[in-house]
Every structure is written in structure tokens, then in C-alpha cells.
Amino acid sequence: MSVRALLQSRWLPALAVTAIVVLLPLLFPSMYYYRVAALVFIFALAVVGLNLLMGFAGQVSLGHAGFLGIGAYAVAIGPVHFGLPSWLCLLAGAAISGAVAFMVGRPILRLKGHYLAVATLGFGLLVAIVLTNEAGWTGGPDGMNVPTLALFGWRARGSSTWYWIAGLTFVVGFLLARNLMESPTGRALQAIHDSEIAACVLGINVASKKLTIFIISAVYASVAGSYLALFNGLVTPDVAGFLRSIELVAMVVLGGMGSIFGSLVGAVVLVVLPQGLTIFHEYEQALLGLIVMVFMIFLRRGIVPSLAASFAGWRK
Amino acid sequence: MAELLQFVFSGLTVGAIYALVALGFTLIYNASDIINFAQGEFVMLGGMTTVFVALAGVPLPLAALIAVIVTTAVGFALHRFAIDPARGASPVAGIMITIGASVFLRGLAQIVFDKRFHSLPPLFGSDPIQIGGAAILPQSFVVLGGAAIIVVLLRLLVDRTMLGKAVIATAANRLAARLIGVNTRHIVDFSFAVSAAIGAIAGILVTPITLTSYDVGTLLALKGFAAAMLGGIGSAPGAVIGGLLIGMTEALSAGYLSSNYKDAVAFLIILVVLVAMPHGLLGRVKVERV
Amino acid sequence: MRAWQSITASAVFALCALLSTSPVSAQIKIGAVLSVTGPASFLGDPEKKTLEIYVDEINAKGGVNGQKLQLIVYDDAANADTARTFATRLVEEDKVVAVVGGSTTGATLAMIPVFEEAQIPFISLAGAVQIIEPVRKWVFKTPHTDRMACEKIFADLKSRNLTTIALISGTDAFGKSMRDQCVAVASKAGITIATEETYGPRDSDMTPQLTNIKNKAGVQAVVNPGFGQGPAIVTRNYKQLAITLPLYQSHGVASKQFIELAGPAAEGVRLPAAAILIADKLPANDPQKPVVVNYTKTYQDRTKQAVSTFGGHAYDGLMILVQAMERAKSTDAAKVRDEIEKTKGFVGTGGIVNMSPTDHMGLDLSAFHMLEITNGDWTLIPGT
Numbered sequence: 001m002s003v004r005a006l007l008q009s010r011w012l013p014a015l016a017v018t019a020i021v022v023l024l025p026l027l028f029p030s031m032y033y034y035r036v037a038a039l040v041f042i043f044a045l046a047v048v049g050l051n052l053l054m055g056f057a058g059q060v061s062l063g064h065a066g067f068l069g070i071g072a073y074a075v076a077i078g079p080v081h082f083g084l085p086s087w088l089c090l091l092a093g094a095a096i097s098g099a100v101a102f103m104v105g106r107p108i109l110r111l112k113g114h115y116l117a118v119a120t121l122g123f124g125l126l127v128a129i130v131l132t133n134e135a136g137w138t139g140g141p142d143g144m145n146v147p148t149l150a151l152f153g154w155r156a157r158g159s160s161t162w163y164w165i166a167g168l169t170f171v172v173g174f175l176l177a178r179n180l181m182e183s184p185t186g187r188a189l190q191a192i193h194d195s196e197i198a199a200c201v202l203g204i205n206v207a208s209k210k211l212t213i214f215i216i217s218a219v220y221a222s223v224a225g226s227y228l229a230l231f232n233g234l235v236t237p238d239v240a241g242f243l244r245s246i247e248l249v250a251m252v253v254l255g256g257m258g259s260i261f262g263s264l265v266g267a268v269v270l271v272v273l274p275q276g277l278t279i280f281h282e283y284e285q286a287l288l289g290l291i292v293m294v295f296m297i298f299l300r301r302g303i304v305p306s307l308a309a310s311f312a313g314w315r316k
Numbered sequence: 317m318a319e320l321l322q323f324v325f326s327g328l329t330v331g332a333i334y335a336l337v338a339l340g341f342t343l344i345y346n347a348s349d350i351i352n353f354a355q356g357e358f359v360m361l362g363g364m365t366t367v368f369v370a371l372a373g374v375p376l377p378l379a380a381l382i383a384v385i386v387t388t389a390v391g392f393a394l395h396r397f398a399i400d401p402a403r404g405a406s407p408v409a410g411i412m413i414t415i416g417a418s419v420f421l422r423g424l425a426q427i428v429f430d431k432r433f434h435s436l437p438p439l440f441g442s443d444p445i446q447i448g449g450a451a452i453l454p455q456s457f458v459v460l461g462g463a464a465i466i467v468v469l470l471r472l473l474v475d476r477t478m479l480g481k482a483v484i485a486t487a488a489n490r491l492a493a494r495l496i497g498v499n500t501r502h503i504v505d506f507s508f509a510v511s512a513a514i515g516a517i518a519g520i521l522v523t524p525i526t527l528t529s530y531d532v533g534t535l536l537a538l539k540g541f542a543a544a545m546l547g548g549i550g551s552a553p554g555a556v557i558g559g560l561l562i563g564m565t566e567a568l569s570a571g572y573l574s575s576n577y578k579d580a581v582a583f584l585i586i587l588v589v590l591v592a593m594p595h596g597l598l599g600r601v602k603v604e605r606v
Numbered sequence: 607m608r609a610w611q612s613i614t615a616s617a618v619f620a621l622c623a624l625l626s627t628s629p630v631s632a633q634i635k636i637g638a639v640l641s642v643t644g645p646a647s648f649l650g651d652p653e654k655k656t657l658e659i660y661v662d663e664i665n666a667k668g669g670v671n672g673q674k675l676q677l678i679v680y681d682d683a684a685n686a687d688t689a690r691t692f693a694t695r696l697v698e699e700d701k702v703v704a705v706v707g708g709s710t711t712g713a714t715l716a717m718i719p720v721f722e723e724a725q726i727p728f729i730s731l732a733g734a735v736q737i738i739e740p741v742r743k744w745v746f747k748t749p750h751t752d753r754m755a756c757e758k759i760f761a762d763l764k765s766r767n768l769t770t771i772a773l774i775s776g777t778d779a780f781g782k783s784m785r786d787q788c789v790a791v792a793s794k795a796g797i798t799i800a801t802e803e804t805y806g807p808r809d810s811d812m813t814p815q816l817t818n819i820k821n822k823a824g825v826q827a828v829v830n831p832g833f834g835q836g837p838a839i840v841t842r843n844y845k846q847l848a849i850t851l852p853l854y855q856s857h858g859v860a861s862k863q864f865i866e867l868a869g870p871a872a873e874g875v876r877l878p879a880a881a882i883l884i885a886d887k888l889p890a891n892d893p894q895k896p897v898v899v900n901y902t903k904t905y906q907d908r909t910k911q912a913v914s915t916f917g918g919h920a921y922d923g924l925m926i927l928v929q930a931m932e933r934a935k936s937t938d939a940a941k942v943r944d945e946i947e948k949t950k951g952f953v954g955t956g957g958i959v960n961m962s963p964t965d966h967m968g969l970d971l972s973a974f975h976m977l978e979i980t981n982g983d984w985t986l987i988p989g990t
Binding site for chain 2: 054060107108110111112114115117118119121122123125126129130133242243246249250253254257282283284285286287288289290291292293295296297300301
Binding site: 030031032035036039132133135140141142143159228232233234236238239274275278281284285 | 643679680681685686687688690691694695697698699711712715716719734777778779782783786
């Protein structure tokens with residue numbers, strides 16, 4: 001296959017992402033880098049899900065960290081209080097998140113725009129409040145320990161192990177998302193994003209499609225949350241907090257709404273940048289805010305779409 | 317009975333604070349469809365600037381005035397230098413810029429001010445007023461009064477001045493407004509500046525009750541935003557009613573149900589109301605024509 | 607379009623992956639992960655300032671064992687996740703020999719596994735008793751535990767014949783942890799908890815909760831585990847509702863600022879605090895006096911801010927570490943750890959520290975003094 005054909009094939013994004021995951025460790029001088037990269041992939045997974053909801057279906061969610069929290073605490077409460085194996089709790093967490101998304105989504109997805117934002121905000125806060133208060137189950141504000149994931153005697157510990165787990169899961173999630181977007185459901189969602197009424201007229205079941213994508217994005221977030229908890233060995237209610245939800249939204253918007261690849265870039269920026277900004281000490285927060293503003297002013301469609309558009313224009 | 321009255325007073329106090337913050341979201345939303353997440357920081361700037369200018373020896377009323385002017389300038393700058401350049405972008409980009417601005421302002425406040433808590437003296441003393449066996453602070457009435465005055469002023473602005481009409485025109489259809497000669501950029505500048513001023517005044521009035529610090533804005537913005545949406549975004553009376561409703565729910569839940577879950581009850585009520593009334597309590601129902 | 611998206615994304619990703627690392631040098635590297643910003647900046651900010659001031663002072667006097675100290679501080683903004691990442695960074699990238707830090711219990715607990723695995727000594731600056739109970743080989747702490755605060759308060763209550771109390775606590779980690787400890791030691795101390803209320807750490811009005819407490823029959827005193835601005839508002843609301851029962855605050859508000867914020871409502875409030883708060887009122891023969899007076903003066907001169915007990919804990923942590931390094935005459939982690947464990951008679955701002963293999967904090971109840979606020983200032987209650 002010629003280089004040109006490769007560059008234009010549909011498999012390029014998949015290959016690119018797999019290449020990144022496989023080749024990146026060659027650049028890592030220490031475990032610290034593995035840890036940061038593992039965190040990037042974990043968040044990127046949640047961001048892909050949120051991007052499906054926000055970028056493709058056009059529904060704002062300011063409480064998505066709530067699902068992160070459900071997944072994270074599922075792998076904590078299950079093993080500690082019920083003695084269940086971690087992998088089962090991970091799946092259970094995803095199932096519970098999906099179920100909660102179904103129950104919460106039915107009523108609130110009828111809301112539009114900022115009203116939906118507030119409703120999802122309320123949902124996220126409710127999850128965080130329950131996690132903080134039910135100390136008997138959740139360990140309260142200081143959180144609880146999460147037993148290590150063990151499968152047939154092999155224990156998943158250490159930054160490099162989790163790098164591979166997170167990275168490969170991200171590749172799978174990435175492929176699934178792209179697949180979804182190119183399927184009839186994906187096209188229906190884009191139609192809904194453009195105009196709900198027109199989509200309705202075309203015979204698309206708007207409510208059901210929106211609910212489907214809400215559930216899918218909840219499951220993505222739940223798996224990411226479970227990974228986060230298992231990796232850290234510790235979980236606190238912050239994982240479901242308002243600031244965490246805003247962080248996820250920022251990753252979606254910065255990377256590029258509607259760009260699955262952008263999800264990865266958004267996660268990279270918001271996980272890696274604070275690490276790099278530590279040299280500025282006192283000014284770290286102010287600089288972070290400034291950088292976010294600058295990115296949005298100059299790359300207003302998000303990093304990946306804006307850069308890609310300017311490169312494509314440049315070529316001509 | 318005295319107990320219920322005390323809970324009601326608490327609800328009014330806290331509700332008035334949320335109402336005052338919620339009002340700041342109204343004007344900007346009306347003019348530009350943007351939810352300004354930096355609104356909480358305007359409240360913070362009002363309180364903190366007053367405290368620090370007063371600490372430098374300036375008499376309190378003058379310090380308050382300076383704080384309002386500084387915050388107004390910040391609001392204007394936010395629109396002119398951050399949001400206006402990104403004019404063509406989707407509303408989400410605008411919201412993200414305000415989120416970036418809120419982080420930026422918080423980070424700057426830590427450096428310029430400090431990380432401790434501060435207070436301002438209440439306007440009419442700190443002796444509580446006894447009514448029916450329950451005690452309420454005079455400052456609570458000041459906050460309520462402030463909210464009421466601002467609602468009236470906003471109404472007057474919109475109904476009686478050309479400027480206000482121009483704001484409504486810009487909100488209804490930006491292109492059409494420009495075509496009839498409205499300088500929409502100035503109008504949105506103006507709305508940001510006024511919202512910043514409202515935020516600053518809110519900060520100065522509520523600090524005697526809530527205390528202030530560099531990150532007081534985050535929670536207040538959250539509750540204020542929720543209050544504004546509950547009341548119907550874009551409606552000033554709605555913002556006040558939304559704020560009072562949330563405050564009352566919190567106080568009554570804390571008193572009668574469980575102090576642990578008072579916030580949860582408030583948000584549950586918001587969810588229920590929004591599901592039943594998708595445009596909030598007093599929000600304008602937008603009819604989508606095809 | 608798709609191709610360019612992929613290529614640009616990969617390029618950006620690769621670019622971001624190239625991080626700078628701190629330069630290598632022949633200094634003794636000490637790490638610190640503190641909550642300099644965020645909800646616990648009340649704790650982390652004075653801690654950071656203290657560490658920086660005293661590392662400078664030590665270096666100006668020639669350093670430790672002839673080598674200069676290099677302090678590497680990261681800000682976790684009270685987020686346990688972030689703390690964990692920075693802990694890994696300190697160990698893997700910066701290659702520190704010891705760590706003084708962890709402003710909050712959550713951050714400390716998140717970081718402990720990293721330092722235990724790396725086998726470097728970790729002196730925590732957080733309050734909860736779980737940090738040193740069970741004793742972990744590499745983990746120490748300088749602040750008094752929340753359990754000690756409860757015990758001190760309960761002892762004072764008993765001496766005033768007050769045995770039935772109400773608790774009103776913040777739902778933040780500090781408030782919750784101390785509330786749990788108070789509940790745990792109450793019956794042994796002969797105290798009955800008649801009712802409990804909670805408030806959010808950023809709430810502005812606690813009158814509903816206090817009204818419920820006021821209306822509960824038999825309550826003789828109220829204890830408020832919490833920190834930050836919450837206790838100041840609780841105290842103000844207390845006066846607003848004209849509740850006359852004795853009010854006890856926690857060591858979390860032990861600062862002059864609390865008195866300023868609570869205003870006249872603070873009169874008569876009691877709390878357990880370390881000697882640092884009453885530096886100038888200590889009797890001349892108190893062994894802590896020179897240490898706390900000196901620390902207070904240095905801190906206030908250099909930062910132009912009032913002294914804070916939390917900064918004092920950081921001072922204690924740093925000094926214990928430095929003295930251990932000097933006694934060990936090396937920076938070898940195992941030797942330094944052993945010397946830290948052998949700390950005896952160290953006079954710090956928090957008290958006199960005597961560590962042992964079964965006690966990695968080294969303070970007892972005498973490190974706390976019971977203070978009462980009278981005429982807008984602290985007074986020491988005699989015999990406590």
C-alpha cells in the first residue's frame with residue numbers, strides 16, 4: 001500500500017492511536033511518566049464517552065464525574081463490603097452506571113441547553129453528596145482503600161502495568177466510538193445535533209437515541225472511574241465532584257468537540273500541563289486559566305479540528 | 317413556631333445571597349446567550365478588593381466604590397479581550413472561556429490578595445433583630461433589599477431606556493440588531509460590565525454574612541447558576557425567586573430532615589421542578605419555528 | 607481531513623510528552639507535597655512558607671552535614687489523586703531523600719504507599735490518628751491527632767462537670783475525622799453525646815442546626831469539630847441565637863484570625879491549642895517558650911502575616927528531619943529513618959516530641975493547652 005493510500009485509509013486513526021500507545025514508552029525515563037500517561041489514557045476514555053454525548057449528540061453534561069464516581073466506588077465497595085472480585089465489580093459498576101443513566105436520562109434529556117446543564121450538574125452533585133455522607137459504606141470524605149485488581153492470581157499493580165491496561169482499553173474504546181459514529185446511530189445523532197425537529201421529521205426516535213448515547217457515555221466514564229480507583233488503590237468523593245466534571249468538559253472542548261482524537265489531546269493537555277506548570281509555583285493556577293482562555297480564543301473549535309483545518313488550508 | 321420562623325429566616329438569609337449572585341447571570345445571558353462561569357469571581361473580587369483596599373487605610377465606603385469600579389473594569393475586559401475575539405464560536409467555546417477566566421481570576425486573587433478568610437463589618441450592626449422568638453441579622457434585610465433594588469433597576473433599564481431596548485434587541489437577533497444600527501459589541505461589553513458590577517455589589521453586601529476568601533466564588537457561582545436556571549434564565553425576578561427557593565429548601569431540610577443532605581434535597585427539588593417545567597419557573601418559553 | 611486530524615493530534619501528543627525535569631545537583635533534596643491552593647490552603651500556605659524560610663536559614667548556616675538543602679514543593683490543591691502523582695514524581699524524577707508534607711489526611715493516605723515502596727522517610731503534617739495508627743515503618747507525623755484534641759476537650763468538660771454535649775461538625779475530612787474520634791472516646795471519657803448536626807464547609811448560615819441543638823433538652827455544652835471559616839460562622843450564629851451554653855472549638859481554628867472573624871461572639875469560647883498560640887504568655891521557664899517565640903518572630907517578620915499553628919507543624923517536621931540527618935551523619939534513608947524514630951526531647955512548636963518504635967508522633971496530652979478567648983485574646987486556663 002502506498003503512503004498516500006495509507007494516509008487516506010479509514011484505518012489511519014486506529015493505527016495512529018495504537019502506534020502512540022505502543023511506542024510512547026520508549027520515551028519514558030521513569031515510572032513517573034508511565035503514571036502520567038496512564039492517567040491520560042484513563043481520563044481520555046471518559047472524555048471519549050463525554051465527547052459522544054456533547055460533541056456528536058450536542059447534549060451538555062456538567063455532572064459526568066458522577067458516573068466516574070459510581071465506577072470508582074463500585075470497585076471499592078464491592079470487594080471491601082461484599083467480598084466480590086474486582087473485575088466483577090468493574091462490570092457491575094458499568095452496569096449500574098448504565099442503569100442510573102437510563103433512569104436519570106429519561107426525564108432530564110427532555111431539557112434543552114442550559115437547563116440540561118443544570119440538571120446534569122444537580123445529578124453530579126447528588127452523587128458526590130451521597131458518596132461523602134454515607135461514610136459507613138464509602139469511608140466518608142477521606143475515602144476508602146481499593147483492593148488491587150487480581151485475575152487468576154496475577155495482580156495489576158504498578159504504573160507500567162496500568163499504562164498498558166489503560167492504553168489498550170483506550171484503543172478499544174476509541175475504535176468502538178469511531179465505529180458508532182459511522183453507524184446509522186451515529187448519523188442519527190449528528191442529525192439530532194444539527195436540528196432535532198428535522199431529525200424527528202425524518203423518523204428518527206430522538207428521545208431514544210439521546211438516551212442511548214447518554215447510557216454509552218455513562219458506561220465509558222464508569223470504566224474510567226473504576227480504572228482510576230484500581231490504579232490509585234484509593235478513592236475519595238472528589239472523584240465525583242463538580243470540579244472534576246468541569247475538568248472533563250474542558251478536556252472535551254479543548255481537544256475538539258466531535259473529534260474522538262481530540263478527546264485524547266484534551267486529556268493530554270489537562271493532565272500533563274499542570275505537571276509542567278509546577279515550575280511557576282504561585283502562578284500555576286493563573287497560568288492554567290490563561291492558557292485555557294488563549295486556546296479557546298485562537299483554536300475555538302478545539303485543538304484538533306482547528307489545527308487540522310489550518311493545516312489542510314495551508315496545504316492548498 | 318419560633319423554630320419554624322428561625323428556619324425561615326435562615327432560608328431568607330441564604331436565599332437572598334443566592335438571589336443576588338443569580339441576578340449577575342441574567343443580564344449577560346440576555347445579551348449574549350453565554351453563561352458566565354466567572355460570575356462567582358466577580359462576587360469574590362467585590363468582597364476581597366474592598367477588604368484589602370480598606371486594610372490599606374482607605375475609608376470603607378470609598379473602598380467599596382473602588383472595588384465596584386475595579387470589578388466592572390474586569391468584567392468589561394473579560395468580554396472585550398477574551399470573549400469578543402472568539403465571537404463566531406459555538407456557545408460552548410464562550411462558556412469554556414469564562415471557565416478559563418474564572419480559574420485565571422482565582423489564581424490571580426491568590427497572589428494579589430492572600431489565602432485567608434476575611435470579613436467586612438455589617439451595614440447596620442451585628443445585633444440580631446428579634447421577631448416572634450427568632451433572631452435575624454439586619455444584614456439579611458440589606459441583602460434582600462439589595463436584590464430587590466437591582467431587580468427594579470434592571471426592569472427600568474430594559475423598559476425605560478434605549479440602552480435596555482438595545483440589549484433586548486441584541487438578545488433577540490444579533491444580526492438584525494446590527495442592521496438597525498445597534499453597536500452589538502458595545503452592548504455586550506456593557507452587559508458584562510453591569511453584571512460584574514452587580515456581582516461586586518453582591519460580594520460587598522454578603523461578605524458580612526458569608527465571609528470572603530479567594531475561592532468563595534466557586535460555590536456561590538454554582539448555587540447562583542442553579543438559582544438562575546430554576547427561576548428561568550433571563551428573568552430577573554425568576555433569579556430572585558429561584559435563589560430564595562433554594563435557600564428555603566436548604567434551611568428547612570437542615571432543620572427538619574437531615575443537615576447532611578440539605579444540599580441534596582435542594583438539588584433534587586431543582587431537578588423535579590425542571591422536569592415538570594422545562595423552562596424554569598418564570599423562563600420564557602422559546603417556540604421553535606421551522 | 608481525517609488524516610490531518612490524526613497527524614496533528616499525534617504531533618501535539620508527542621510535544622506534550624516531552625516534559626522538563628528538574629536539574630541534577632549535589633544537594634540534599636527534600637520533597638514536600640502541600641495543599642498550597644484549594645480548600646486546605648489555610649494549612650498548606652503557611653507550611654510552604656515555613657519550609658522555604660527555614661531551608662534558607664539552614665543553608666545560610668552551612669547546610670546539613672556540609673551540604674546544602676534543596677526543597678522541592680508541589681501543590682496538590684487538597685486532591686488525593688494529584689498528591690499521589692506528585693509523590694511518584696518526587697520519588698522517581700526528583701529523587702528526594704525524605705519528604706515533609708501531606709497537609710491533609712486524604713493526601714497523606716494517598717501518598718503513603720508510594721513512600722513506603724520507595725523506602726524513604728515521610729513526615730506527615732496532617733491530623734488524623736490513622737496516619738500513625740497502626741504504626742508504619744516509614745511514616746511519622748508532627749501535628750497532634752484529632753483524638754488528642756477530643757480527649758483534651760472532654761477532660762476540660764469533666765472538670766467543669768459538663769457531661770452531656772451536642773456535636774456540630776463540618777462535613778469536610780477534618781471535621782468528620784475529629785467527630786468520629788470524639789464519638790469513639792466519649793464514653794471512656796464519661797461524656798454523653800445527646801445530639802449531632804453537620805454543616806457544609808462553605809455554608810454561610812448554621813442557624814437551623816443550632817436551633818435544633820438549642821431545643822434539645824439536657825445539652826450542657828457544644829463542641830464544634832471543624833476548620834476554615836465554618837467555625838467562625840457557627841460561633842457568630844451561636845451568639846445570634848443567644849445560646850449561652852459553653853462552646854468548644856477544635857484545634858483546627860487555632861489562629862488569631864478566628865477571633866477576628868468571629869468577633870465579639872468569640873468571648874468565652876474554649877479550644878485546645880499548642881503553645882505557639884500563646885507564645886508571649888508562656889511562663890519564662892517553659893521549655894517551649896524560646897522555640898515558639900523565635901519561630902513566631904521569624905515567620906511574622908518574613909511573611910508579614912500572623913503566625914499559624916500549621917506552619918509550626920511544618921517547622922517541627924523539618925527540624926526533626928534535619929536533626930535526624932545530622933545525628934545519622936548521612937542521608938541514607940534507612941539511617942535517617944532510624945534516627946527520626948529515636949527523636950527524644952525535641953522541643954518543637956507543637957510540644958516536646960519523644961518518638962519510639964511504637965509511637966511515630968511523640969506528643970502526649972501535655973502538648974495541648976486549653977485556651978479561652980477573653981477580651982479578644984487568648985488566655986491560658988491554668989493547670990492545662
